[in-house]
Amino acid sequence: MKRFQATESVDPEADETGLPWLRTWNQVYLLVIIHFVIWIALLVALTDFFS
Amino acid sequence: MSPLDFVVLIGSMLAIAAYGVWHTRGNRGLNAYLKGDSKTAWFAIGLSVMATQASAITFLSTPGQGYLDGLGFVQIYFGMPVALIIIAAVFLPIFRRLNVYTAYEYLGRRFDKKTRLLGAALFLVQRGLGAGLTIYAPSIVLATVFGWPLDLTIISSGLVVIVYTVMGGSSAVTVTQKYQLAVIFAGMVTAFCLVVAKLPAGLSFTDTFALAGGFQKLNAVNFSTDVHQRYTFWSGLLGGTFLMLAYFGTDQSQVQRYLGGASLREGRLGLMFNAICKIPMQFFILLLGVLIFVFYQFESPPLFFNATLSHYLAAHRSDERLHAYETDYQSLHDQANRQLKEWLKARQDGDRAAAATAFAGALTAHQQGEKIRSEAEKSLSQISSTTTATDADYVFVTFILHQLPHGVIGLLVAAFFAAALSSKAAELNALGSSTTVDFYRPIIKQDATDQHSLVATKWFTAFWGLVAIAFALYAHLVENLIQAVNILGSIFYGVMLGLFVVAFFLRHVGGTAVFWSALVSQALIFFLYFTLTISYLWYPLIGSAACVILSIFLQGFFNLIGEAGNGNAT
Numbered sequence A: 001m002k003r004f005q006a007t008e009s010v011d012p013e014a015d016e017t018g019l020p021w022l023r024t025w026n027q028v029y030l031l032v033i034i035h036f037v038i039w040i041a042l043l044v045a046l047t048d049f050f051s
Numbered sequence B: 001m002s003p004l005d006f007v008v009l010i011g012s013m014l015a016i017a018a019y020g021v022w023h024t025r026g027n028r029g030l031n032a033y034l035k036g037d038s039k040t041a042w043f044a045i046g047l048s049v050m051a052t053q054a055s056a057i058t059f060l061s062t063p064g065q066g067y068l069d070g071l072g073f074v075q076i077y078f079g080m081p082v083a084l085i086i087i088a089a090v091f092l093p094i095f096r097r098l099n100v101y102t103a104y105e106y107l108g109r110r111f112d113k114k115t116r117l118l119g120a121a122l123f124l125v126q127r128g129l130g131a132g133l134t135i136y137a138p139s140i141v142l143a144t145v146f147g148w149p150l151d152l153t154i155i156s157s158g159l160v161v162i163v164y165t166v167m168g169g170s171s172a173v174t175v176t177q178k179y180q181l182a183v184i185f186a187g188m189v190t191a192f193c194l195v196v197a198k199l200p201a202g203l204s205f206t207d208t209f210a211l212a213g214g215f216q217k218l219n220a221v222n223f224s225t226d227v228h229q230r231y232t233f234w235s236g237l238l239g240g241t242f243l244m245l246a247y248f249g250t251d252q253s254q255v256q257r258y259l260g261g262a263s264l265r266e267g268r269l270g271l272m273f274n275a276i277c278k279i280p281m282q283f284f285i286l287l288l289g290v291l292i293f294v295f296y297q298f299e300s301p302p303l304f305f306n307a308t309l310s311h312y313l314a315a316h317r318s319d320e321r322l323h324a325y326e327t328d329y330q331s332l333h334d335q336a337n338r339q340l341k342e343w344l345k346a347r348q349d350g351d352r353a354a355a356a357t358a359f360a361g362a363l364t365a366h367q368q369g370e371k372i373r374s375e376a377e378k379s380l381s382q383i384s385s386t387t388t389a390t391d392a393d394y395v396f397v398t399f400i401l402h403q404l405p406h407g408v409i410g411l412l413v414a415a416f417f418a419a420a421l422s423s424k425a426a427e428l429n430a431l432g433s434s435t436t437v438d439f440y441r442p443i444i445k446q447d448a449t450d451q452h453s454l455v456a457t458k459w460f461t462a463f464w465g466l467v468a469i470a471f472a473l474y475a476h477l478v479e480n481l482i483q484a485v486n487i488l489g490s491i492f493y494g495v496m497l498g499l500f501v502v503a504f505f506l507r508h509v510g511g512t513a514v515f516w517s518a519l520v521s522q523a524l525i526f527f528l529y530f531t532l533t534i535s536y537l538w539y540p541l542i543g544s545a546a547c548v549i550l551s552i553f554l555q556g557f558f559n560l561i562g563e564a565g566n567g568n569a570t
Helices: A025-050 B003-023 B030-035 B042-053 B056-077 B080-098 B103-110 B113-146 B150-198 B205-214 B233-250 B252-259 B264-296 B307-315 B320-349 B352-383 B392-403 B408-444 B450-472 B481-505 B511-531 B536-569
Strands: none
Touching (some): A025 B080, B003 B408, B042 B252, B042 B264, B056 B113, B056 B408, B080 B233, B080 B264, B103 B113, B113 B392, B113 B450, B113 B481, B113 B511, B150 B264, B150 B408, B150 B450, B205 B320, B252 B264, B264 B392, B307 B352, B307 B392, B320 B352, B392 B408, B481 B536
16 A cells, blocks of 8 residues: 655644634634633523523 | 425435535545545534534434433533644644554554554444444434334445445545535524424523423533532543543544545644534534423423334233323323413513412422333333333434424434434444554555555445444444443543553653553453443543553563663673
């Protein structure tokens, strides 16, 4: 089975996100975490309010 | 089902499958079959990852979970954002840099052949068995809809999936999953809107939530530290992170999806898309089940949603004891219904005391009804050995068949089929790929050409499809389907993850140490599973921790022996 050439030698940190406001991957990850925390807060509020 | 339902069902399924075959007609190479054409954009990868995880079981069984247990099941996904960030930041760049076909190839390069084979074997065993459950779920729908024997349904639908997967390969899997997800979302959104529309007039949004909350169906987050409780915030966040890390990072059915991306960026964004969408998506699917619960407080629900139990009950109406269960249950449900109507009126009149009294009455009647249902279920399972499945898998199907209009029934059955095909195709594609790349090529036929390997992959894909069918024939013996899939994964994923954690982060540990540590850790997990009663979400964490810690000690021991040996030699 032939092996393919390595597709990328890009430094993972230098890889651009291509997103307008989130230039680095750390910013993207931070957005995901903030979104997660907001959802947890909403679910906790739902649990407390209607129980 | 009406002719309109059949047109919607068969038309949408055939159109998507035909498009997949047409779109990939020029792909004849091994690379395209195993990894797609490596041009896939992030949105397609995101949908493909989502479609692979969200099988028919997700859409069939999760609303039933919401109906019976409320929103608590959403906690299992709390670990997913963190897990996907770790995979995007650590796993994916390494897999892409080494340009591997399977995740286990990386283990072979980092450690040795035996560790690669162990990782691949753990994947094949657990995914091969899990694939059986993926076939079983839509088969229940068909068996319920058409009244066919379940075994025949499993075999026939399984064969359809095998043909589709063997023809398609990875490229077709990704292409068709986009459209299959469109059908799934169209079906689920339509069902959600119709459930809301079917709620009684005068029941406002807050009334609906107050009713569901009063019956403890909106308890989404539980901060209990009791390890015996299955779904808690902690088991979801800690155990769930390890479960998701193992599933998305080491399960070839997922790795194969994001390795097909055009670049590292596309793969990462596809994973982040899932990190953001999964919890809201599962929340709304569970909420759909909760709304169906509210709906059935004002309509007559069957004593059992489980079609097998219902049919048995219908066939034995002359049995006075069984008949009494039904009439008692109905009487208590009517009582609860009356109390809820009084509660609603008192609530609208602003009479809090009357509302509280009426709701307490409804709750008591409901609990008594559930007790009768539980007793009836126990009696039936003593009488008939074929009545073991839980209600959760049948709640949504029953609601669809009895409450939704024609056309929508066809759309939802098509949605279940689409979900089954999309996840099944990805699983079989991964099983076939791993068998060829990790076992057949390195052990049996080392000089295999690309064309030979392609044919071998197709045969192995078909083989695993048949194994899945065989396992599906026994799936009715397990408890609620979606839990069964997760439990199965939890038993194996921990050690698989442990292998990769050692590979990525403990550079000084070698293949022999991690190999034996993984074997001992897997034996430990089996032992704990059969002796402890803790939530299954903890097993991935325990398994990976055991594998990592044992590897460190064992490597230290090997080093010590080596040094002693060297010392003696000198």
